[in-house]
Every structure is written in C-alpha cells, then in structure tokens.
Amino acid sequence: RMVNYVSNLNSDLSLIRHGSWMRVMKINNSLITVTPNTLTIEEFAELGVLYWRLNPDDYENDEELQKIREARGYNYMDLLDLCPEKVANYEEKLKNFYTEHIHGDEEIRYCLEGSGYFDVRDKDDQWIRIWIKAGDLIILPAGIYHRFTLDTSNYVKLMRLFVGEPVWTAYNRPQENHPARKEYIKGLTGKLGVPLEAH
Ligand SMILES: CSCCC(=O)C(=O)O
C-alpha cells in the first residue's frame, strides 16, 4: 500500500481511506483551540508529506518497510527511544524538537511504540497536527517547517531513516534563504501552479 491521506476529520480525528489513514487536525497557534478542519487528499499531497501505515510488531522482518527503504535509498537506520532514562539532555532535546525548524534533507520517522504529534505548516502557513502512533511511517520533505511534541502518553519509540550518513541539523525559522527552503517553496508553487501569495 502506498501513500494515502485523510481528507477529513471525524470525532476521533481519524478516517479510514483506501485502507490506510492519518490522524490530522488543524490547530491554532495558541494550541488551546483544536480546530477540526477539512483537508483534501490533494492539499495534503501538495505539501510533500508522505505517509505509510505499516505493521510495527515485526519491523525487523517487514518486507513492506524493506521495499520502501530500498526504493528511497534509506540505508541508514537507528532507533530513538524518547524517554529521560535513554536520551541525554532529554528536556533540551524536546524543547528543540518543538521549535519550528527545517532540515536540508527529508525527515523520516517510523513510530514503533507510543505516540506523538508532528506539526507541519500548510501552504497557508497554518499548523497541521499529525498524530503519530505505532505503525505510522511519515516522511517530511526537506525544507518544510515542522516541529514535534509528545502527547499525554509521554513516550515514543521512533525509527529514523536516512540516505547515507545522517545529518540531523535543524535550522530554526526563519530560513527563507536556505536552499532546501527555496527548493521546497519552488516545488509547492510548481505543484499549485500559482504563487503562494495568491491564496
Ligand atoms: C523526535 S523526532 C522529530 C523531531 C524533529 O523534528 C527532528 O528530529 O528533527
């Protein structure tokens, strides 16, 4: 199964479409009000965010994951067990994860246990919150503004994938002149066929 996107929100913020799903919501910047909103498949795909629903139980022998890794050249892999006992400078790392940033490369995360929120900016610069749970593989394109935070489960175990030697450098917003940002915007504009300002 390839990429599928939620086009709408129901009460529990999930929707089944083509046998796969993502839990998404729009939030306002204060994070106090959660605003359920309609998000079409097209709108989400235009952001360049990819998503797969996999079986996390036997991830070491998962052929579907293997196929994705081979197709996209993800030869690097490690596991991030996000808990204070296992992560040095835990609080500081969480703070950095939740600071809006971009990378020069894709950010590939596969949730094996626990859960958390990836927030990405949509084409109108509004946050879209993606609720990641075990089995969710998400790929954020280089240059997209994003951030991550734990939810009330307070725990997540993530597989990190990368092409070649990993680079985790985060460039905090604003980064309008960063090459990856420029490329990303160019791709967005190209896909939309109209300047972003037109929205
Ligand atoms: C906990 S992984 C997600 C946080 C992030 O955006 C990053 O690592 O760059």
Ligand SMILES: [Fe+2]
């Ligand atoms: Fe990141």
Ligand code: NI
């Ligand atoms: Ni628009």
